[in-house]
Amino acid sequence: MKNPRNIVILTGAGISAESGLETFRSSDGLWANHRVDDVATPEAFARDPALVLDFYDKRRAAAQKAMPNAAHDALARLDQAWPGDVLLVTQNVDDLHERAGAQRLCHMHGELMSAWCTSCDARHRWTGALGDRPACPTCRAPSLRPDIVWFGEMPYHLDMIDRALSQCDLFVSIGTSGAVYPAAGFVQSARHFGARTLELNLDPSQGSIFFHASRMGRATDLVPAWVDDLLAEV
Numbered sequence: 001m002k003n004p005r006n007i008v009i010l011t012g013a014g015i016s017a018e019s020g021l022e023t024f025r026s027s028d029g030l031w032a033n034h035r036v037d038d039v040a041t042p043e044a045f046a047r048d049p050a051l052v053l054d055f056y057d058k059r060r061a062a063a064q065k066a067m068p069n070a071a072h073d074a075l076a077r078l079d080q081a082w083p084g085d086v087l088l089v090t091q092n093v094d095d096l097h098e099r100a101g102a103q104r105l106c107h108m109h110g111e112l113m114s115a116w117c118t119s120c121d122a123r124h125r126w127t128g129a130l131g132d133r134p135a136c137p138t139c140r141a142p143s144l145r146p147d148i149v150w151f152g153e154m155p156y157h158l159d160m161i162d163r164a165l166s167q168c169d170l171f172v173s174i175g176t177s178g179a180v181y182p183a184a185g186f187v188q189s190a191r192h193f194g195a196r197t198l199e200l201n202l203d204p205s206q207g208s209i210f211f212h213a214s215r216m217g218r219a220t221d222l223v224p225a226w227v228d229d230l231l232a233e234v
């Protein structure tokens, strides 16, 4: 597509796969080894907080060891150089986009490096474990939980995302299976408002038919090449 101005980019676990972080739905992914109902719902946390906290403590530790890859770097480069609006919406809870330098970014499914106090509602940057039930720095209650959107909870930043989708002329989805709504429906919203749509993924996603164009391959190959093409038009 020539000369788009406003871009929305949706990313999923596939963009962090080559940084060594597990995806959810591959044959050896997180959901092959853990039941969603055991670790990713508010009911699971009420029933067995130790199990849930341990799951996210391990993921936080893994994310801290991982490094941004060429796809994260390319999107940060795009963010810094793009003269129009750009919004990078990630379903990922790792911090690899921001560590690569992206700024126009929102985490719709929360962040591993944030803890949320269910007593006083404060949020704190958190890099350590939560499994030992540390006190909330604000109210001292031992009520911190991962600041992660669990199944059955409302994703974050939906107003901002809806606004960006309604104003974008290019929507690009990278490294997501299209299995989880509302993110899986963004392609149809963007099309409804007239945007062109492009999918960059290893395999066709569940919503692949909704995209105007698809490129299949590894994120570290596809994303830098796509960003180079786009920035060559600026």
Ligand code: OAD
Binding pocket: 011, 012, 013, 014, 015, 017, 018, 023, 024, 025, 026, 029, 040, 091, 092, 109, 149, 150, 151, 174, 175, 176, 177, 178, 179, 180, 200, 201, 202, 203, 204, 205, 217, 218, 219, 220
């Ligand atoms: P999935 O695990 O469902 O999908 C990952 C996608 O990335 C798949 O379509 C893979 O083909 C693709 N992929 C894998 N390696 C890749 C690579 N190197 N380059 C490009 N693509 C690659 O992960 P998500 O779609 O992110 O939500 O999952 C969506 C949500 O489901 C997550 O945010 C999480 C999960 O349950 C919550 O926990 C609320």
